[in-house]
Amino acid sequence: MKKLIVLTIQKKTIIVASLLFVSLVIIFLCFEHQLITDTFGDTFNSSALANKKIFIDPGHGGEDPGCNDPRLGIYEKDINLIVGQLIREILKKTEAEIIMSRENDRDYVLPKDQRGNLTKKLSDLNIRIKMAEDAKADVFVSLHVNTTKKSSYSGAEAFYNPANPYSVLLAQNIQNHLRNIPNMTKRIAKPGDYYILNNTSMPSVIVEMGYLSNSKEKELLMKKSYQENLALAISRGLVDYFENLALEAETPAASQDLATVKPKVAIIIDDLGTSYNGGVEKIFELYKYPLSLAIMPNMDNTEEHALRAERSGFEVLIHMPMEPEKGRSSWLGPGAIEGTMSREAIISNLNKALEQIPNAVGLNNHMGSLITKNREKMLPVMEVLRDHEMFFIDSGTNADSVCREVAKEIGVPFDKRTLFLDSKYDYASIRGEILHLAELSRVNGYAIGIGHVGPQGLNTAKALADTLPLLEEQGIQLVFVSELVMGSVQKSL
Ligand SMILES: [Zn+2]
Known part of the structure; x- marks a missing residue:
């Protein structure tokens, strides 16, 4: 009797278990x-x-x-x-x-x-x-x-x-x-x-x-x-x-x-290397966009900004101070390239900048209306860039700049700023310039804008945060400036 009960229970258990198993298999097969x-x-x-x-x-x-x-x-x-x-x-x-x-x-x-x-x-x-x-x-x-x-x-x-x-x-x-x-x-x-x-x-x-x-x-x-x-x-x-x-x-x-090939916009932010008024921090918050951050050498935060920029996903440029024709010398910053310098002194200052910002892929000029029209001073700059496989972006501070021809002669990838985005410091003007830049990219296929972390930095960062999503919605592709200037990054396969 006892045996029989046990057997019955076992039979039931087996039937229930089998049913469960079959339904599980069916469920599994469906999914x-x-x-x-x-x-x-x-x-x-x-x-x-x-x-x-x-x-x-x-x-x-x-x-x-x-x-x-x-x-x-x-x-x-x-x-x-x-x-x-x-x-x-x-x-x-x-x-x-x-x-x-x-x-x-x-x-x-x-x-x-x-x-x-x-x-x-x-x-x-x-x-x-x-x-x-x-x-x-x-x-x-x-x-x-x-x-x-x-x-x-x-x-x-x-x-x-x-x-x-x-x-x-x-x-x-x-x-x-x-x-x-x-x-x-x-x-x-x-x-x-x-x-x-x-x-x-x-x-x-x-x-x-x-x-x-x-x-x-x-x-x-x-x-x-x-x-x-x-x-x-x-x-x-x-x-x-x-x-x-x-x-x-x-x-x-x-x-x-x-x-369809999308028009491309690249944006460089100048004058990093020092922190004032919070502009730098707000720019660093825009890490999801491919911005290129141009960092000045010989400043309090040069090395820190260079490392942080790359880790956050930005592209790093050297923002090299170069003497202007006029303008306040206090704006120039230390370690600049000046009109009275020898070729050796220019190369030495560039090498110092490279040591502090070793992850830079290119260089643009800070000020420099005097230097960029001077072939003799630009030659050593381009030679150093060529030796480090870096490109040059002319910030466009002098209409008589010789940078394009010297870069071509030495074999340095080159391009020039299309627009300054924040020459007027107020939010509405900066936003207007970003939209203007987008318009120019549609006409020319691409455009390069430059903004700043300086006195206008907070407005520039906010205008970028508000306007860059619009550009993407309009079918404009935001890219690192290297993508425009290098065409592609080469490596021997
Ligand atoms: Zn600058």
Whole structure:
């Protein structure tokens, strides 16, 4: 009897359990097509990825280590491969098909008799591109690690082919997630003149996942958890990209918007290096916009502002004091370039500025109406910039400036300010000038504005905070000034 009861209970339990199990399986199957949970506890909507082919290319490999620190046994090729494999792990749970250019430490360099005049590098890249073309991949994602002479540089960045709006969209979607990795230097997607970007028929991106030349980032790039963060950010960017495409297919107007090249506006804020009246703090609050902050050397807060600017996601310029024809000498600041100086003295003052602001990517002049029209004084300036791979922005304080021709002669990327935004200090005037700048960018394709943190700084910051969202709504793309002047940031791949 006792036995029978136990048996009955067991039977009931088994039936109930089976029913529960079956219904759970049904529920699971229903959801499985839309929601896929990845290994990191994240949820991907997979429907936009259905039937998509994603080509993941861990850069370098085999004989070609990429950038490296052999003393510590760190090779770019290994990091690229690890992150590539992690991306595959994450995305394999979606409905997308993942194709890898390599699964191990190898390259695709053809033997000499087969590659003809091609360099080893191009022979290798051609095969990777052909693999993606043959597979009819929807996107090509090439993974890399960067290095540069400036050890303060850090942060992951995605490069696109500016001629392909889908490449731009893909890079922007990936960059948006890379920016959100904790403590990541907040870079923006940039145009790049890379062989892969120029020679793939499908939208492609180069993701530079960080700088080995930065000691902190080098350490991070070797960490499993950081590699997982990178892989997850890139995977999320890919999901966003395909979701955007799906949306675009539903609303044809969106695709037209995507295909038109947007006018570009770059804004430089001058005279950082010292803090007065709170303008600096208010400008630092605008970190979500790609502003370039021009920092004066030899000031109380020069080095602090240079570091803080880069960490917050701004681009850093040196704001070099240069002697004016007239104007108060007290405005000039210490360590200026003056008309009586020898070539050696000019170079020495520039080198001091570079030591204090080592993360600057370019330079513009503070005042300088006397110096910028003087070829003899501008020659050493341009030579120093060329040697540091930096660009020059003429603030435009003298209509007879010779900077453009000297820059061209020496081979320094050059452009000139379009408008000063805050020559009149009141809010309404500054706002008016920002809108004027936007108008000029529509006419000329782009425009460069300069504002200040000085007496008008609070008004300038507020006018920018209120007006920049309007510009974006009007379809104007805000960019770092380097993007306009350099066209793209180059690196030997
Ligand atoms: Zn200035």
